[in-house]
Structure formats: structure tokens, C-alpha cells
Amino acid sequence: MLRGNGGQEIFFDDEDRYHLYLLMQEGIERFGHRIHGFCCMPNHVHLVVQVAREPLSRIMQNLGFRYTRWVNKKQSRTGHLFQGRYKAVLVDADSYLLELVRYIHLNPLRAGLVKDPVEYPWSSHRAYLGLEELPWVQTESVLSQFAKRLVTCRKRYAIFIQKGITEGHREEFHQGGEDSRVLGDDDYLNRVLGIEPGSPSPVKLRDIVAHVAADMGVTQKKLKEAGRDRVAAKARAAIGYLARRLDVASLTEVAAFFQRDLSTLSRQVGELEKKVASQRDVRRQMNRYVNKITQA
Secondary structure (H helix, E strand, O other): OEEEHHHOOOOOOHHHHHHHHHHHHHHHHHHOOEEEEEEEOOOEEEEEEEOOOOOHHHHHHHHHHHHHHHHHHHHOOOOOOEOOOOOOOEEOHHHHHHHHHHHHHOHHHHOOOOOOHHHOOOEOHHHHOOOOOOOOEOOHHHHOOOOOOHHHHHHHHHHHHHHOOOOOOOOHHHHOOOOOOEEOOHHHHHHHHOOOOOOOOOOOHHHHHHHHHHHHOOOHHHHHOOOOOHHHHHHHHHHHHHHHHOOOOOHHHHHHHHOOOHHHHHHHHHHHHHHHHHOHHHHHHHHHHHHHHHHO
């Protein structure tokens, strides 16, 4: 979710909306992610994004920066267009993708902008119905869950949307479940948090956290606390680096585990990677961690 700074509107005319479409399409071509759905409201944007090789932080920062630059130049203005960083909830697609896409497609109706979501031109709903061509929106994952034939898929999807019209605000799609950034059942949470094996690797995220926390003299509780403790930040960066290097967890999953800002963690891990490449002592420290963790 990208929201206008102070609740201000982020679109001044239809050209702005179409330009955001262009930027989203270019982003997909550049970063290789998928967009399963979107809705452009007057003062915010909802996106259902499935990341690939690039972290979500880079995708959203690129989109927000380029669109802000477009608006500022066009409107002869300066300053921030969006309210801080994007807001994200990590969602279990198997359990929640259909409901999430329906929820954002019904946003204009809940806001009183239209009486039927098909009347709203600035979402992916019409593309799902085959009424508009948006080739950069990946509709197959949702539609294929309704039937085999596309015509039947779209009919059943339309019925599914209608059944959700009476549904009100769902806080979990804004704040997540028990973990404020993760929404899924127990099995999904366990996979994300490294409690259960989610890959062939025998190493779990909790193993990395335990080794690094003990070595740096910081408690695991401290790693999850809010604040700017330098030792804790350094430890989280090391954990994120090792989790990715050992193919145990993505940075999105590490950020979810610590309930921390993904973009900040991504930047800190990036800085650590540079040090590993250029500083022998840092490289030796990370190699030492790898050896200890994999041999434990």
C-alpha cells in the first residue's frame, strides 16, 4: 500500500493514472515480479505483488520514486508525495490470494465511489472480467482456481466478487494477523519463521538467530524490540545476510520475523555485503558463522 502524504490525493488526472500503469509495467520487466491485482484510489494504491529475484523494497521504492518525480515535474512542485515508506503484509497466497484480490477490487465500492466494482476503471477488476486488456497483470493464478475454461472462470469470479460486496473493512489485510506483517495459517507462519522445514536445507532461521545473537551478546528479545540499537541492527543485518546466503529465508521473511522495516533491513544487508567483499575481517567473520551454523 502506498498512501498520499497526509492523506493528500496522489492523482491529478487520468494521465497520472496511466503513467503509473506504465511504471508498474516497466517495473515488472525490470525486476521480474508479478502483480496479481491492484486498485488506484484517489489518495492511495493497493498492489498484490509476488516478488521474484528482487526484494519488495527495491520494487516499491523504484515505483514510488519514479511516480513522485513524474508528478512533481508535471505539477511544478517539490517534496514528498507519499506518506513515508510503503506498507506491506506478507500473505499466504494459498489461503488468502482470492480473498485479497476481491478485497482490493471492492475498495471503490466500500468508499462509496461506485455502486458496482465494474464501474470503477482504475483497478484490475475489469481485466479479470475480460473487459479491459492489461497484459502486465497476472490474472491466471486467481482465475484458474475457479475452473478450467476461461469463460467459466470469469463467470465464477464475478459471482465470487458479488458475494463479497457486503463484506466490510478487514483489518487483517491492513495489519496482518498475530504477527503484524504476516497473514497465514500456522503452517505458513512456521515456514516463514523457520520453525518447520520449508526447504531441503537443514538450517533454520532460528539457528542463525541463535548463533549470531549469542556471538554478538544481544538477546533475541532485543532483536525484536523497536529502537535504533546499533548492536541489534548489526546483528539483524548479519542474520539477513546469512539467511540469504544459506538459502534459508528471504529478507522479506527475516523482516517479518523481527517485525522490522524491510527497506531498512535490505539497505543494512546491502552495506554488509559490500563489507564482506572488501574487508577481510568481516568476510572471515561471516564465513565463521556459516561454518558454525552448518556444522551445529
